[in-house]
Structures are given as structure tokens and as C-alpha cells.
Amino acid sequence: MERADKDLAFLLRYENVAWYENGKVRILDRRIYPRKIEFVECETHEEVAKAIADMVTQSGGPYVAAGMGMALAAYEVRNKNEKDILEYLERAAYTLSHARPTTSENMLNVTNSALSIAKDSLSEGKRVDEAIFNSVIEVSNNKYSKISKVANYLVNNFPNKGTVMTQCFAETIVGFMVLESRKQNKDIKYICPETRPYLQGARLTASVIQDMGGDVTVITDNMPGYTIGKKKVDVFTSAADVITMDGHVVNKVGTFQIALAAHYWGIPYFVTGAPNPKHPGVESVNIEERDSELVLYHLDTKATMDGVKGYYPAFDITPPQLCSGVVTDKGIFSPFDLNSYFTSDRDCEDKSSILI
Incomplete structure (x- = not known):
């Protein structure tokens, strides 16, 4: 199998996201990288579930870690009978999938x-942990x-010698965005808000x-509104933890x-990802609120007087009116017509460029 992570940054290589080997899962600690x-x-x-909850890995990393965690769970009960193995894996599946509520x-x-x-492997007499691991890699x-296709549609909307603002860490799309810009011979400058309190934009995206x-x-994080105008930003883009129907x-x-500021300055906001049919409306999303103490610190240094309170919603909600298009592996769709993503069986070439 030719690995699709070829030519991508260190942070995006499979072994450096999450990796199962010799009865352990190794996860790059993104809280302190680089x-x-x-x-x-x-x-x-x-x-593994605790590492996900504690933000050791973020963005797309938890999904890989959860898969590797399931391989590890299978290893933990490798000497049990089939019934006990499946019951244990079902409990592990719940623990890993609910490490963070919003996702x-x-x-x-x-x-x-x-x-x-696991069920197929047991019936075929194969090692369950190895089968799960191989599936995660596949x-x-x-x-x-698939994300390389998304990058193609996204970069089609970047002007040559353009400036692009990102938000947080969009995982693999960041690497493929750079590769695709180079492929299209577009000289792009990127601006990354830092994304407190974990600074994913500064540490990971950048x-x-x-x-x-x-x-x-x-x-x-308090500079985007001014910067978009001053630096003549052409496009704002982010990934999404959930895109509702x-x-x-x-x-x-x-x-x-940032989407509000982009709208004010008249530049498009393109979100990358696929709509989620399990979330028909925004009311179905549970916004995670993390330890408020974290916002009182800048990395390991406390910035406030004792007794000052903090508030830390991990996510926010951008309405469709502020989104110029949802960039998928099938093309770019209007946020008001996301059902078309599931009824479309073509690459939507005619939708590869959408203006605000």
C-alpha cells in the first residue's frame, strides 16, 4: 500500500498522530509540540480515552487515537473467549467514543x-488487534x-499571490492545502490566529x-478583524468538528x-468537511465546556489574580449565512443545500468555484 502521508509534515505522518505497537498506543503530545x-x-x-480528553491530541488526531485504542483494547483481552472479548470491546468503544462530548x-x-x-476477525480466527490496527491505517x-481532493477544490478558490487566514488546526487539510497550492503554482501567504488556550494555530498549523x-x-486571537483588512486577506478557511445538515x-x-469579520470585509469563508446527517440541526450539538481554569493561564504561566473566574467553551457555532461554501471531496456545496452532498454521485466539477 502506498502511503498517502508522503511529502506531508512531521506532524501529519501516521506514526506521529497515534500508533499501536507491542501492546501500547503512542500518541504525539500536541500540547507541547513543536x-x-x-x-x-x-x-x-x-x-487512550484520557489522553483524548486531556487534549494530548486534537483536531483529527482523536479519531485515529480512538481506532488505535480499540486495537489496544483487543490486545488487553487477547486471551479471553469470544463472548468476553466482544463485551469488553463494546465497553471500550463507549469509553473511547465519549472521551469528548461534542464529537x-x-x-x-x-x-x-x-x-x-473484531467480529469478522474472531470468526476468521485472525488476531483482532492486528486487524483493527490495519484497518485504522487503511x-x-x-x-x-479524499482530503487531497478537498484541498484541490479549496485551493481553486485561492488567488495567485493571495493571503489566506486559517483557524485552529485543520489537521490533514493544512498539509494538502500547501501541497495543492504548490501544484497550482500559487504563491500563498498564510495567517494563523494563535487559538488560545492550547495555541493550536501557533503551534500546529503554523x-x-x-x-x-x-x-x-x-x-x-484578538487581531483577525483588523488583520483581514490591513493585510488584504483574500480567503478565510477552517475545518469543522460538526457541520449540521x-x-x-x-x-x-x-x-x-472571524467569519463575522470576513463577512464585514467581503471575503469568502470556506469550511472543509462533510455534513453530518446525525446532526439535522444545531440544537442536536452538545457544545463542550472545558476547565475554565485553563483560560487563566498562558501555557504554564498564570495571567490573572487569584479569585478571577474563567469561562471556556471549546467550540462556537457559525450560522450558514456567514459561510460561502462547504468544501467536500465531491466539490463545494451551499450550506443551505447540504442534502445534495448525499445525492450527488459525481465530482461536481461545476461547483469547484463559488464566489461569496
Whole structure:
């Protein structure tokens, strides 16, 4: 199998996202990357779930980690009978998929797939942990190949010598966005808001772009509105944790305010990802609120007086009116017509460029 992570940055290589081997799952600690390159080693699937909940890995990383966690769970009960193995894996699937509430519906796709593979492997007399691991790699490969198509549609909307603002860390699309820009001979400058309190934009997005030879500038989270006008930003883009069927974009908190600024300045906002039929409307989404103490710190340094309170919603909601298009592997769709994504069986070439 030719690996689709070829030519991508260190952070996006399969082994550096999450990896199962020798009865352990190794996860790159994105909370401290790139200043330190350290891996968290998990010896149980509960430790993998805790690593996901503790933000050791973020963006698309938890989905890979959950799959590897299921392989580890299978290893934990490798000497049990079939009934006990399946019961244990069902409990592990719930633990891993519910490590973070906002993405639990999407995570269930990963864990349920692993359960199905486990049942097939047991009936065929194969090692369950190896079968799940191999499936995770195959799924990652297919996902990367699909995201390269998404990048093509997205970059079609970048002008040559343009400036693009991102938000948080959009995982694989960031790397393929840089590769596709190079392929299309477009000289693009990138601006990344830092994304407090974990600074994913500064540490992860900017690192991937820099690692791949791109031109990238980091700004603080209170600068996008001014910067879009001052630096003549052409496009704002982000990924999404959930895109509801009624066109709402649930993504890292701060996305909404940048979309508002983009609308004011008259530039398009393109979100990458697929609509989720399990979320017909935004009321079905549970917005995770994390430890409020985290916003009182900048990395490890406390910035406030004792007694000051914090508030930390991990995500916000951008309404469809502020989104110019949902960029998918099938083309770009209006946020007001996302059912078409599921009824379309073509690459939607005629939808590859949408103006605001």
C-alpha cells in the first residue's frame, strides 16, 4: 500500500498522530509540540480515552487515537473467549467514543467500525488487534486521499499571490492545502490566529506550513478583524468538528468571530468537511465546556489574580449565512443545500468555484 502521508509534515505522518505497537498506543503530545517532541504512551484503552480528553491530541488526531485504542483494547483481552472479548470491546468503544462530548457521534463511527472488524476477525480466527490496527491505517490512507481532493477544490478558490487566514488546526487539510497550492503554482501567504488556550494555530498549523516550506505568520486571537483588512486577506478557511445538515458550522471557539469579520470585509469563508446527517440541526450539538481554569493561564504561566473566574467553551457555532461554501471531496456545496452532498454521485466539477 502506498502511503498517502508522503511529502506531508512531521506532524501529519501516521506514526506521529497515534500508533499501536507491542501492546501500547503512542500518541504525539500536541500540547507541547513543536517546542518539545514527546509521545504519551498508553497501556490501556482507558489511558487512550484520557489522553483524548486531556487534549494530548486534537483536531483529527482523536479519531485515529480512538481506532488505535480499540486495537489496544483487543490486545488487553487477547486471551479471553469470544463472548468476553466482544463485551469488553463494546465497553471500550463507549469509553473511547465519549472521551469528548461534542464529537461523540463522529467517534462512534470509528469505534463501531472496529467492533465490526473484531467480529469478522474472531470468526476468521485472525488476531483482532492486528486487524483493527490495519484497518485504522487503511482508513487513514483513504481519508488522506479524499482530503487531497478537498484541498484541490479549496485551493481553486485561492488567488495567485493571495493571503489566506486559517483557524485552529485543520489537521490533514493544512498539509494538502500547501501541497495543492504548490501544484497550482500559487504563491500563498498564510495567517494563523494563535487559538488560545492550547495555541493550536501557533503551534500546529503554523508548524505544518513552516515544515512544508510555506510562508506563515501568527497573530493573536484578538487581531483577525483588523488583520483581514490591513493585510488584504483574500480567503478565510477552517475545518469543522460538526457541520449540521441545516448548514451550521461547529468549530473551535473563535471561528464565528472571524467569519463575522470576513463577512464585514467581503471575503469568502470556506469550511472543509462533510455534513453530518446525525446532526439535522444545531440544537442536536452538545457544545463542550472545558476547565475554565485553563483560560487563566498562558501555557504554564498564570495571567490573572487569584479569585478571577474563567469561562471556556471549546467550540462556537457559525450560522450558514456567514459561510460561502462547504468544501467536500465531491466539490463545494451551499450550506443551505447540504442534502445534495448525499445525492450527488459525481465530482461536481461545476461547483469547484463559488464566489461569496
